[in-house]
Amino acid sequence: MDAQLAVIQMVSSDIPSENLEQAAGLIREAAREGANLILLPENFAFMGRHETDKLALMEPDGEGVIQSWLADQARQQGCWLVGGSIPIAAPDGRCHATCLVYDNEGQRRARYDKIHLFDVDLAGGETYRESRSIAPGKQPVRVETPWGQLGLSICYDLRFPELYRHYAGAELLVVPSAFTRQTGAAHWESLLRARAIENQAYVLAADQGGLHQNGRQTFGGSMIIDPWGQVLARMEQGPGWVMAGMDRDYLQSCRKQLPALQHRQLD
Template structure:
């Protein structure tokens, strides 16, 4: 029998949080949500972006940065993965950057034995000017350079973070993946306008599952995030969601569903790779 057909389904969960400026409180909340996910049968759990801290002071994450491979947040992720026997996509962790006063906003994947088996550094840095609402991640974050995929129990998983969602070329560069994960902290403004349509588009055009774990609510620091953590199937159907507040969104990756969608509309086979002719008429 074809090994692809033998691959078992995978139960996955997105954890939605409303993180505070206090790391200990946030880790306690994340631990409780991870336990809920495991109790419901999840083998893979995704934490949101900035799960360990959201502060009014953007430089607080720089003060908390860790050396890759050692630090309180990374140690916590490793312990939880080993304790629960769970694959954990660790939202984002502030890691040391080449620039001394910045961080890498890094998504770390821990295996059920606690080992860190993959790292993706956020490539696209968010910037917004919308009236009094102003964001510029480039002030405190150094961008990554590499596209990253990881094998999780035979499923090819592409790693991305929040603002990456707006750049479809990143996902094409991953190749054919089975699941895209997206830890995020979309603002209420941008989430209301674009969140769901972008997530569904990435699922449709890449013919894969998408699991987005969001920050979702009004934070003590004054920020309001959109929430709406989603599990989307390869046809673009939203199978599960959570509009706002803390909680867990779960779904099951099924090989037969991937095969059905890719056979019905074999878009990957229809792609024309290479250079295209560009004509410009005056």
């Protein structure tokens, strides 16, 4: 069975209720057009003015307003829903940046905690220290879906191809993100297409895309890429969604005519 894939782009604020209302509308629109696997961006429910603001909203694993909302949305719209990232409490007082996957009955199928944290000093004075509020995850996570295996990652993980090699053979990869405008303009599409090509998989990338209340500018450019590296759908700036079909026969033909995954020599 093939899927209709959708990625949702947002410009999230520091008001969770407004973000969830907007996300619900975008999910509903995509589902009405036939999407049955939908990806939300990183920090879809909350983009604070300061890096540590998210700690006030973090939820215990398995319960909380945002987790209940994700389950309800998946069940109500009858779709598989990949919940970008939300803050889930970590034992050390920080949170994990957690991506949760729900099936079309609202049952949670997977949890992935962001492994690579964005602690960087960019040109122009942009400084980020995710490790102040986020504890890193430790394990790659893949989940079985009706359309094949789905490999999970979040934003800065995109720069570490060794993570995606743990997902070799998976049909789908997701990259919910809040890429900065500066790094996105330079690297976003190149990195996404590389992950699709080297893993011969569909890549769904849902980004934040605009100017946020803390002055941060995110890149946008949410897209869906096929296993040959072709961009099937793309959105530039602002909130919205795009959709593309997954063709599993085409995926297998890509892997057959260029069997790079079978030719791997190094783990």
